[in-house]
Amino acid sequence: MLQLVLDTIPVRVFWKDINSNFLGCNRNFALDAGLNSAEEILGLDDFQLPWSEQAEAYRADDREVMQSGIPKTNYEEPQTTPAGDQIWLRTSKIPLADENGKVIGVLGTYEDITELKKNLIDMEHQATHDSLTDLPNREMLLTSIGNTIRDAEGTGRISALMLMDLDRFKEINDTLGHHSGDLLLKQIGLRLRQHLAENGALVTRLGGDEFAIFFRSVESEEHAIGYVKTVLAAIKDSFEIDGLQVAVGSSIGVSLYPEHGNNPSNLLRCADVAMYHAKQHATGYTVYSADHDEYSLRRLALMTDLGLAIREDQLLLHYQPKISVADNHVVGLEALVRWQHPDHGLVPPDQFIPMAETSELIKPLTSWVVDCALRQLADWQRSGLEVTVAVNVSTRNLLDGEFPDTLERLLREHSVDPALLELEITESAIVADPARTREILQRISAMGVRLAVDDFGTGYSSLAYLKGLPIHALKIDLSFVRNMTRSEQDRIIVESTINLAHSLNLAVVAEGVEHPETLEALKDLGCDHAQGFFVSRPLDNDGAEKWLQAWRHLVV
Numbered sequence: 001m002l003q004l005v006l007d008t009i010p011v012r013v014f015w016k017d018i019n020s021n022f023l024g025c026n027r028n029f030a031l032d033a034g035l036n037s038a039e040e041i042l043g044l045d046d047f048q049l050p051w052s053e054q055a056e057a058y059r060a061d062d063r064e065v066m067q068s069g070i071p072k073t074n075y076e077e078p079q080t081t082p083a084g085d086q087i088w089l090r091t092s093k094i095p096l097a098d099e100n101g102k103v104i105g106v107l108g109t110y111e112d113i114t115e116l117k118k119n120l121i122d123m124e125h126q127a128t129h130d131s132l133t134d135l136p137n138r139e140m141l142l143t144s145i146g147n148t149i150r151d152a153e154g155t156g157r158i159s160a161l162m163l164m165d166l167d168r169f170k171e172i173n174d175t176l177g178h179h180s181g182d183l184l185l186k187q188i189g190l191r192l193r194q195h196l197a198e199n200g201a202l203v204t205r206l207g208g209d210e211f212a213i214f215f216r217s218v219e220s221e222e223h224a225i226g227y228v229k230t231v232l233a234a235i236k237d238s239f240e241i242d243g244l245q246v247a248v249g250s251s252i253g254v255s256l257y258p259e260h261g262n263n264p265s266n267l268l269r270c271a272d273v274a275m276y277h278a279k280q281h282a283t284g285y286t287v288y289s290a291d292h293d294e295y296s297l298r299r300l301a302l303m304t305d306l307g308l309a310i311r312e313d314q315l316l317l318h319y320q321p322k323i324s325v326a327d328n329h330v331v332g333l334e335a336l337v338r339w340q341h342p343d344h345g346l347v348p349p350d351q352f353i354p355m356a357e358t359s360e361l362i363k364p365l366t367s368w369v370v371d372c373a374l375r376q377l378a379d380w381q382r383s384g385l386e387v388t389v390a391v392n393v394s395t396r397n398l399l400d401g402e403f404p405d406t407l408e409r410l411l412r413e414h415s416v417d418p419a420l421l422e423l424e425i426t427e428s429a430i431v432a433d434p435a436r437t438r439e440i441l442q443r444i445s446a447m448g449v450r451l452a453v454d455d456f457g458t459g460y461s462s463l464a465y466l467k468g469l470p471i472h473a474l475k476i477d478l479s480f481v482r483n484m485t486r487s488e489q490d491r492i493i494v495e496s497t498i499n500l501a502h503s504l505n506l507a508v509v510a511e512g513v514e515h516p517e518t519l520e521a522l523k524d525l526g527c528d529h530a531q532g533f534f535v536s537r538p539l540d541n542d543g544a545e546k547w548l549q550a551w552r553h554l555v556v
């Protein structure tokens, strides 16, 4: 009866005498042993069974249990099967005693827990790895830094943590789609691993477009910077995504143990602050310094203050003129916002616009700028100065269905002819949500407001996006214009942009004209308008008015 029961269970059961000779087993054990039935086991020992190589070890276990009289239960061991497969067994052995308590043998059970082990390993892998790139995740990074720091304490060893964030990844995602974005991230993970494997670096993905690389042991800061350069070089060559060559830049922040922190979260925070600094200053990489912390605190404080600044009129506009290249006539002014901060002085837009753009704050900010610019324009008109004013608008404004209404209301309030207002939009604004942007731009254009694409040539947008949009002008980015008299390549870009714009019936503005020879070159190429330090730097309202008066006398 007992044998019948034993034969039905998956667990292998066997019992042996005091000399480790088998007395019996269940059916599944017999099958493992290559026997036809359980009865055949009687009198055999482990040396005569397929696992004869492990026989000595098994018998040692038996002896231990029998001599101590203490059961040994649920111990898990990896085993190699006679066929060469790696498996995991969970084994228990208990001593068998007669009615007087004398040990006379051993009862053993084992079961194959290979599947269970595999699942556990899979689960652990999932908990410590990023599912997209299969790189270790933040969890594992923090554990690894923690372990390294514990081992390094008192040894004088230095470790380096790098935090890498891709530049303009969002743009790639928006332009090429999430599928391509994912492929790119995978390839970056792969490339980082390939280039850093030899250096014993732990390459991890923290999420989004953020990767962290941990070097357990570096000799010095210079040594760590050497690795940073390896990383930057690894990323520099373009990636092939669905047949397209895609180039990405990245910004890296570096923190060092023990100099910048002696726990994982501190090191990560410092690397993050340094990375942000690298991004803001386009330096490629930055090693953490305490000064950067002040900077990031200031950033935070600025963000909190900005809402107040808009309400309390701490913002002001400077105006940068645009002239006609052919006859030097003034054609308009671009309004550029500044922030007169009570503690920090005059803060340039680069330090708060990107921040405002990540929140709803950009909406009241843009409304403030339009309101202020229109008031000034009305003022100038009353003094007989015929100019147009351009205002920069952000992506978020062009996704906001209420923005055209606000514009309409402000134009009415200031009684300004809509044709005198121009909005400058960037390529990224157009590609973020083309259908929605198109609808909003069409509403704005229908009011008679003119539209220009700013910083043209720096984005990823294809010309296909421009097609069918109610655009009036392209502003060639200053990075091409500034060097066009020295760089043949830049000159070619400027020339072809001018030709392209003209064939689409668009006016062309060159920004960043810093020298008279640039203006000459633009004239030769038939560029319509020019703007830049050579013509005039941005001026405050009084300065702009004086400039307009003086310029009028000059050209007339």
Ligand code: C2E
Pocket: 320, 335, 336, 337, 348, 349, 350, 353, 366, 369, 391, 392, 393, 394, 424, 454, 455, 478, 511, 512, 513, 514, 531, 532, 533, 534, 538
């Ligand atoms: P942008 O619209 O492309 O404006 C041109 C920027 O280039 C201005 O910097 C201007 O001072 C600078 N610039 C002009 N001519 C030259 C030149 O010849 N050489 C050089 N090196 N630079 C020149 P600014 O005023 O610091 O503005 C920076 C950016 O901030 C603007 O770039 C624009 O994107 C943004 N911005 C400014 N005001 C506003 C605003 O009211 N709203 C929004 N959304 N963005 C704004």
Ligand code: MG
Pocket: 334, 392, 424, 454
């Ligand atoms: Mg602009």
Ligand code: MG
Pocket: 454, 455, 475, 477, 478, 511
């Ligand atoms: Mg620009």
